[in-house]
Amino acid sequence: MNDHPSLTLATFAAQLDFDSIPNEVVERTVNLYVDWLGSALAGKGARPVETIARFARAAAGATNEDLCEVLIDRGRTTPYFAAMINGAASHFAEQDDVHNGSVFHPATVVFPVALALAQAKRASGRDFITAAVAGYEVGIRIGEFLGRSHYKVFHTTGTVGTLAAAATAGRLLGLAPLQMLDAFGSAGTQASGLWEFLRDAADSKQLHTAMAAANGLMAAQLAADGFKGATHILEGAQGMAAGMSSDADPARLVDRLGSRWATAETSFKYHAACRHTHPAADALLAVVRAHRLAPRDIAKVVAHVHQGAIDVLGPVTAPRTVHQAKFNMGTVLGLVAHHGYAGMTEFEQGFDASEILVFRDKVTMTLDAEVDAAYPARWIGKVTVTTTDGRVFDGRVDEPKGDPGNTLSRDEIATKLHRLAAFSGAASEEEAAQLLRRAWGVAEVAQIGPVFDATPRTMVAA
Amino acid sequence: MNDHPSLTLATFAAQLDFDSIPNEVVERTVNLYVDWLGSALAGKGARPVETIARFARAAAGATNEDLCEVLIDRGRTTPYFAAMINGAASHFAEQDDVHNGSVFHPATVVFPVALALAQAKRASGRDFITAAVAGYEVGIRIGEFLGRSHYKVFHTTGTVGTLAAAATAGRLLGLAPLQMLDAFGSAGTQASGLWEFLRDAADSKQLHTAMAAANGLMAAQLAADGFKGATHILEGAQGMAAGMSSDADPARLVDRLGSRWATAETSFKYHAACRHTHPAADALLAVVRAHRLAPRDIAKVVAHVHQGAIDVLGPVTAPRTVHQAKFNMGTVLGLVAHHGYAGMTEFEQGFDASEILVFRDKVTMTLDAEVDAAYPARWIGKVTVTTTDGRVFDGRVDEPKGDPGNTLSRDEIATKLHRLAAFSGAASEEEAAQLLRRAWGVAEVAQIGPVFDATPRTMVAA
Structure with a gap:
C-alpha cells in the first residue's frame, strides 16, 4: 500500500508513544480529562441524556458484571454502552472543551471511549493518556481538513468525533497502522450529525456525541477483529470530503504530526453556552x-x-x-x-x-x-x-x-467540576473532592480504576 | 405545528392501517419478506457479517432471554442487536430486493427491524406487515426525494435506510405522528454511508445496513420515550438534503401517499450481483x-x-x-x-x-x-x-x-431461498421448507413467533 495522508495519520495514531508526548501536553491532557469529568457529571438528570441511558440499558439486555462505569449513576455496562452514555452526558451542559481551529469538541467523544476501554482492559494511565492524545490529534486534524464548508451543515463533533473516538479506541486496542486505517474507514463511513436540530431545540446533540463515541469504539473493535474499512475514507472520490465538504485540504491531515501538539491548543469553556x-x-x-x-x-x-x-x-x-x-x-x-x-x-x-x-x-x-x-x-x-x-x-x-493563551488553572478547573457536579447532583462535595484527588493523578496509575472507586458497585438492569 | 412534507409523511407512517393496504400490496410484502429471509440466511459464515455479530454479542454483554432471533445462528438477543446482526447478514449476498426509482434496498433495513420488534412485542402478522409497508413507503419516497446527486457519493440504503427502519419501528411501537416526526429527526441526523469502500473491497456495506437498521430502531425507541428530533431533518436548511444532495425535490416525499404503493414497485433480485x-x-x-x-x-x-x-x-x-x-x-x-x-x-x-x-x-x-x-x-x-x-x-x-412487470413467482422466490440457505448452510433443505410454509402465512398469524420455531432455543453468549 502506498503512503497517503490518511495512512500517515493512522500510523501516527497507531504508533503514538507516551514518551514521545511532551510533558506539558500530558499535563494539559490530564486537565482536559478532569475538565471533561465535570461535564459528564453535569449530564445527570438531563432528559435527553437519561433517555439515551435508558435506551442503552435496555439494548444491552441483562445485567452484567462489566467493568465500565456510567458516570451519571455509577452503574456498570459494556464498553459500547458506557461510551454511548458518557458521550451523551458530557456535551449536555455545553461546558466541555473545544478546539478553535477545527470547531470540534474533542473531550466528549474521546474520554468516554478512553475511560470505558481503559477500564475494560485495565490499561495503565500512560496508555489512557496516549490514547486520548491520539484521539485529539486525529480528530482535530480531520476537523481542520474538512474546513468551514463542512461545519455549515454538519455538526463536526458528531462527524469527526466518530474518527477521534476510533483513533482513541484503536490506540488502546493496540491496532497496527493498517488496522487503524480500517478503523478510520469504518468510522468515517458512519460519520453523521446535522445542525438542523437547533431550529427545534431538539435533543440531537446528545445523540451525536453518544453515537460518535459508540460508533468510533465499534469501528476500532471491528478493525481489531479483521473488519475492513475504506483506505481513503477521508479524501477519496466518494469519501467524507467528497460528500460533506467543498473546501477540504488533505495537507491539514498531517500538519506537523508529532511536533505540533493540537491537544494543547484545545480551549476550556468558561461560560456554559455555545x-x-x-x-x-x-x-x-x-x-x-x-x-x-x-x-x-x-x-x-x-x-x-x-x-x-x-x-x-x-x-x-x-x-x-x-x-x-x-x-x-x-x-x-x-x-x-x-x-x-x-x-x-x-x-x-x-x-x-x-x-x-x-x-x-x-x-x-x-x-x-x-x-x-x-x-x-x-x-x-x-x-x-x-x-x-x-x-x-x-x-x-x-x-x-479558557483559550490556550488565557487558559484555566487547575484550581479553576476544580471549581468548575464542583459547580457542575453540584448542579446535577451527580456527586456530593466530598465525593467530588475525592474524585478530583484521584483524577489529577490519572497519568501515573498502573491501572485505570473506577472514577468513583469508593462507591459500592451497582448494577444497571434495564 | 404547521403541516409540511415531512410531517405528512410521518403522519402517514404513524397512522398506516392494515385495512387500507390493498390486498395485492399485502401479498407482495409477504413475498418481499420471504425473499428477504433467504438473503438473511445467506449471510451466515460471511466474515464481515460474523464480525459484526461477534461485536454485537460482546456489546450486549451477558446472555439474555430476549425473544429476538438472530437468523444466521438462531441465537437470541435484544431488538437492537437482532436488528443489527440481521441487517448485516441480509445484504451480503447481494440478493435482497431493490426499488428502482429510489435506488434503495428496502428489505435489508426494514425486515430486520420489523421482525425483531414484532417478536419482542408479540405483535400480530397484520401489524408486522403494516410496519414493513410503512418502512418501504417512507424509505422509497425519501430516496426519491434525495435524488441522483445523493447516490453519487452516499450509499442510499445506509442513509435512507435509517429512516425506513425508524418508520418501521415507529409503526410497531405505535408512535403518534409528532413522535414519528421525532423518530425521523433522530434517524436522519444519524444517516450515513459512503461509497468509498467499493475501491478497496472493504466490508462497509454490511456495516451500513447493520447500523441503518439498529440506528433507525433506536431513533423510534428514543422518540417513544420523549426524545426530540429535528422536525425538518429532510428538507430543512441544515438537514439531510442541504448536506447530502444538490437535486432534492420535497414534492417526492408525499407523492400520492396512500394511493401509489411504492412497496409493490420493488424489484426482486435475480442475479447475485449489484x-x-x-x-x-x-x-x-x-x-x-x-x-x-x-x-x-x-x-x-x-x-x-x-x-x-x-x-x-x-x-x-x-x-x-x-x-x-x-x-x-x-x-x-x-x-x-x-x-x-x-x-x-x-x-x-x-x-x-x-x-x-x-x-x-x-x-x-x-x-x-x-x-x-x-x-x-x-x-x-x-x-x-x-x-x-x-x-x-x-x-x-x-x-x-425481478422487476414489477417481470416479477418472481412464489415458486421462484422459494427456489431462491433454498439456494441461499444451502449456499451458506444456514438451514437444511427440510428446515428451509418448514420455514417457508410458516413464512408464507406471516400476514395471518395472531402473534409473530420465531422464524425457526422447531429449533431449540440457544443462547448467544459472547
Missing part, C-alpha cells in the same frame, strides 16, 4: 467592567462576529429551553451583563427572566471582516455597546477566557 | 439465447448503461474478492455468458476462473442517453455484442427479471 457566544461575552464583560455599566445603562449591543456564529446562532431567535438559550447571543450577553458569568445556574434560574428577555432584544449580531478572517484559528471577540445616555464603547478580547 | 449489472446481464442473455452464442464466439460486449452504473461499477476494474466481483460488469456478463445465471454458486466457484477473466476484458461500459434518461424509474438493459466472426447483435430488455 462557544460561538464566548468571544462577544468576554468583550462585553470587559466593557461593562471598564465603564462600570449596569444592565439598565445599556441601550444596544452589537456583537461583531464570524460567519460560523451567524450560521449556528442565527436560527435561534426566541429560545424556549435552557439548551436552546445557550445558542442565543442575546440571552448569553444578557446573563453576562447581569451576573458577570453565564454558568449553569445562571441559565437554569434566569434564561427566561423578564430582564434577560428585555436585554436580549437589545442585542444584534453582525458579520465582521477581521473576526471572520481570523476564525477559526483565533476567536476574536468584539462588541459595540451604546448606552442609554448615548455613549458608545467598543470592547475587544483577543483570546476569550 | 443491481446495476442486471439490465445488461439480461440483455446479453437475450442475445446469447436468440443467436445461440457460446462464450468463445463473443469478441466484444458493450454495455450501454446509465451514469449511476458507471459511478458505482466504474471503480471496480480487477475484483479481488467475490463481493467486489459483484460490482464488476465484465465478471457478471462473463458468468451469464458461461452459465446463463450469475448466482451465489457461480460467483463463489468461478469469479476468478481464467475463462471469466478472459471474458471480462471483452466488456466495456458506455453511457447511453436513452438508458440514462429513463433511469432510475426504469432500468433498461442494452448491449451490443460483436462476434469473433464479425457479426454485430443488439440486445435489449425493458424490465430485467
Whole structure:
C-alpha cells in the first residue's frame, strides 16, 4: 500500500508513544480529562441524556458484571454502552472543551471511549493518556481538513468525533497502522450529525456525541477483529470530503504530526453556552467592567462576529429551553451583563427572566471582516455597546477566557467540576473532592480504576 | 405545528392501517419478506457479517432471554442487536430486493427491524406487515426525494435506510405522528454511508445496513420515550438534503401517499450481483439465447448503461474478492455468458476462473442517453455484442427479471431461498421448507413467533 495522508495519520495514531508526548501536553491532557469529568457529571438528570441511558440499558439486555462505569449513576455496562452514555452526558451542559481551529469538541467523544476501554482492559494511565492524545490529534486534524464548508451543515463533533473516538479506541486496542486505517474507514463511513436540530431545540446533540463515541469504539473493535474499512475514507472520490465538504485540504491531515501538539491548543469553556457566544461575552464583560455599566445603562449591543456564529446562532431567535438559550447571543450577553458569568445556574434560574428577555432584544449580531478572517484559528471577540445616555464603547478580547493563551488553572478547573457536579447532583462535595484527588493523578496509575472507586458497585438492569 | 412534507409523511407512517393496504400490496410484502429471509440466511459464515455479530454479542454483554432471533445462528438477543446482526447478514449476498426509482434496498433495513420488534412485542402478522409497508413507503419516497446527486457519493440504503427502519419501528411501537416526526429527526441526523469502500473491497456495506437498521430502531425507541428530533431533518436548511444532495425535490416525499404503493414497485433480485449489472446481464442473455452464442464466439460486449452504473461499477476494474466481483460488469456478463445465471454458486466457484477473466476484458461500459434518461424509474438493459466472426447483435430488455412487470413467482422466490440457505448452510433443505410454509402465512398469524420455531432455543453468549 502506498503512503497517503490518511495512512500517515493512522500510523501516527497507531504508533503514538507516551514518551514521545511532551510533558506539558500530558499535563494539559490530564486537565482536559478532569475538565471533561465535570461535564459528564453535569449530564445527570438531563432528559435527553437519561433517555439515551435508558435506551442503552435496555439494548444491552441483562445485567452484567462489566467493568465500565456510567458516570451519571455509577452503574456498570459494556464498553459500547458506557461510551454511548458518557458521550451523551458530557456535551449536555455545553461546558466541555473545544478546539478553535477545527470547531470540534474533542473531550466528549474521546474520554468516554478512553475511560470505558481503559477500564475494560485495565490499561495503565500512560496508555489512557496516549490514547486520548491520539484521539485529539486525529480528530482535530480531520476537523481542520474538512474546513468551514463542512461545519455549515454538519455538526463536526458528531462527524469527526466518530474518527477521534476510533483513533482513541484503536490506540488502546493496540491496532497496527493498517488496522487503524480500517478503523478510520469504518468510522468515517458512519460519520453523521446535522445542525438542523437547533431550529427545534431538539435533543440531537446528545445523540451525536453518544453515537460518535459508540460508533468510533465499534469501528476500532471491528478493525481489531479483521473488519475492513475504506483506505481513503477521508479524501477519496466518494469519501467524507467528497460528500460533506467543498473546501477540504488533505495537507491539514498531517500538519506537523508529532511536533505540533493540537491537544494543547484545545480551549476550556468558561461560560456554559455555545462557544460561538464566548468571544462577544468576554468583550462585553470587559466593557461593562471598564465603564462600570449596569444592565439598565445599556441601550444596544452589537456583537461583531464570524460567519460560523451567524450560521449556528442565527436560527435561534426566541429560545424556549435552557439548551436552546445557550445558542442565543442575546440571552448569553444578557446573563453576562447581569451576573458577570453565564454558568449553569445562571441559565437554569434566569434564561427566561423578564430582564434577560428585555436585554436580549437589545442585542444584534453582525458579520465582521477581521473576526471572520481570523476564525477559526483565533476567536476574536468584539462588541459595540451604546448606552442609554448615548455613549458608545467598543470592547475587544483577543483570546476569550479558557483559550490556550488565557487558559484555566487547575484550581479553576476544580471549581468548575464542583459547580457542575453540584448542579446535577451527580456527586456530593466530598465525593467530588475525592474524585478530583484521584483524577489529577490519572497519568501515573498502573491501572485505570473506577472514577468513583469508593462507591459500592451497582448494577444497571434495564 | 404547521403541516409540511415531512410531517405528512410521518403522519402517514404513524397512522398506516392494515385495512387500507390493498390486498395485492399485502401479498407482495409477504413475498418481499420471504425473499428477504433467504438473503438473511445467506449471510451466515460471511466474515464481515460474523464480525459484526461477534461485536454485537460482546456489546450486549451477558446472555439474555430476549425473544429476538438472530437468523444466521438462531441465537437470541435484544431488538437492537437482532436488528443489527440481521441487517448485516441480509445484504451480503447481494440478493435482497431493490426499488428502482429510489435506488434503495428496502428489505435489508426494514425486515430486520420489523421482525425483531414484532417478536419482542408479540405483535400480530397484520401489524408486522403494516410496519414493513410503512418502512418501504417512507424509505422509497425519501430516496426519491434525495435524488441522483445523493447516490453519487452516499450509499442510499445506509442513509435512507435509517429512516425506513425508524418508520418501521415507529409503526410497531405505535408512535403518534409528532413522535414519528421525532423518530425521523433522530434517524436522519444519524444517516450515513459512503461509497468509498467499493475501491478497496472493504466490508462497509454490511456495516451500513447493520447500523441503518439498529440506528433507525433506536431513533423510534428514543422518540417513544420523549426524545426530540429535528422536525425538518429532510428538507430543512441544515438537514439531510442541504448536506447530502444538490437535486432534492420535497414534492417526492408525499407523492400520492396512500394511493401509489411504492412497496409493490420493488424489484426482486435475480442475479447475485449489484443491481446495476442486471439490465445488461439480461440483455446479453437475450442475445446469447436468440443467436445461440457460446462464450468463445463473443469478441466484444458493450454495455450501454446509465451514469449511476458507471459511478458505482466504474471503480471496480480487477475484483479481488467475490463481493467486489459483484460490482464488476465484465465478471457478471462473463458468468451469464458461461452459465446463463450469475448466482451465489457461480460467483463463489468461478469469479476468478481464467475463462471469466478472459471474458471480462471483452466488456466495456458506455453511457447511453436513452438508458440514462429513463433511469432510475426504469432500468433498461442494452448491449451490443460483436462476434469473433464479425457479426454485430443488439440486445435489449425493458424490465430485467425481478422487476414489477417481470416479477418472481412464489415458486421462484422459494427456489431462491433454498439456494441461499444451502449456499451458506444456514438451514437444511427440510428446515428451509418448514420455514417457508410458516413464512408464507406471516400476514395471518395472531402473534409473530420465531422464524425457526422447531429449533431449540440457544443462547448467544459472547
